[in-house]
Amino acid sequence: MAHIIVVGNEKGGAGKSTVSMHVATALARLKHRVGVIDLDLRQKTLTRYLENRLLYMQKHALDLPVPEFRDLPDVEKRELAAGENIYDRRLSMAVSGLEPICDFILIDCPGSHTRLSQVAHSLADTLITPLNDSFLDFDLLAQTDGETHEILGPSVYSEMVWSARQLRAQAGLTPIDWVVVRNRVGPQRMVNKELMIASLNKLARRLGFRIAPGFTERVTFRELFPRGLTLLDLRDIGVKQFNISMVAARQELRDLMTELKLPGVSIDF
Structure with a gap:
């Protein structure tokens, strides 16, 4: 069965789609068969990222690694069993369609609590939660004392992950x-x-997650999106000399992919 990677939290602007695109295309570049599902049905940032990639490849006659993308299929209500949720069926059909042809399926969740996101988390073999380096975002995981920063208890997103773990x-x-x-x-x-580092280390022990390094805030990422490119595509489009920021960003991607410890993945880029 395909290994399912879910990228999620309940807050926008944490870089979920950027992380999703880089992880998915990095796996594809490493010759793994990768499927992608975008559950942000309103903004569709990852969908547009992939569309930008295909258009750029076509315009410049490039052959870049591209994950297999699937929309959620349409389902007629009359096709549902009694009490079955239509979104559950649509997500199940999308995953089932990708499993026979993929080693990994990456699901990008919206920055809000939805039924689709809740179900996706219960499917996750690996759950990646990007978090901005701010106590505003930390509140997504746990409630803290405003003065001492002591952890008072889990927050809504952590409780959803706990429920998903119980279901599994x-x-x-x-x-x-x-x-x-x-x-x-x-x-x-x-x-x-x-x-933040100290608080995350404490919370990791209580909630049972690992901490991985992500991306530093860089202009490079904003420049890549309109062309659908990632850090690993730069040589393919003719960039021969990397600046310090590009070199550091590529190393951050290597570190992230290594720390994810995905099964059967050997990092050689």
Whole structure:
């Protein structure tokens, strides 16, 4: 069966689609068969990222690795069993269609709580949660004391992940490998950053997730999106000399892919 990677949290602007695109295309570049499903039915950022990629490839006659993308199929209500949720059926059909032809299926979730997102989390073998380096985003995982930063208890998203873990346990499936990714990190060494690291380490032990390095906030990522490109495509489009930011960003991607510890994946880019 395909290994299912879910990229999710319940807050927009954390870089979920950027992480999704880079992980999916990195796996494809490593010769793995990769399927992608975008559950953000309103913004469709990952969908547009992939569309931009196909258009750029066509315009410039390029052959870049592209994951197999699937929309959620339409389902007639009369086709549903009694009490069956239409979104459950649509997601199940999309996943089932990709499983026979994919080693990995990556599902990008919206930045809000939806039925689709909830079901997707219960399917996750690996759950990647990008998190901005801010206590505003940390509140997604846990409630904290405003002065001491002591952890008071889990927040709504952590409770959803806990529910997904229970559902998988009841179904006899392997536990979710939950990886929280510190993303869009500022380059400066600040007190807030140190507090975030300490708080995340404490919370990781309580909630059972691993912490992985993500991407530093860089202009490069905003420049890549309109062309549908990733950091690993730069040589393919003729970039011969990388600046310091590009070199550092590629290393960050290597570090992230290594830390995810996906089955059968050997990082050689």
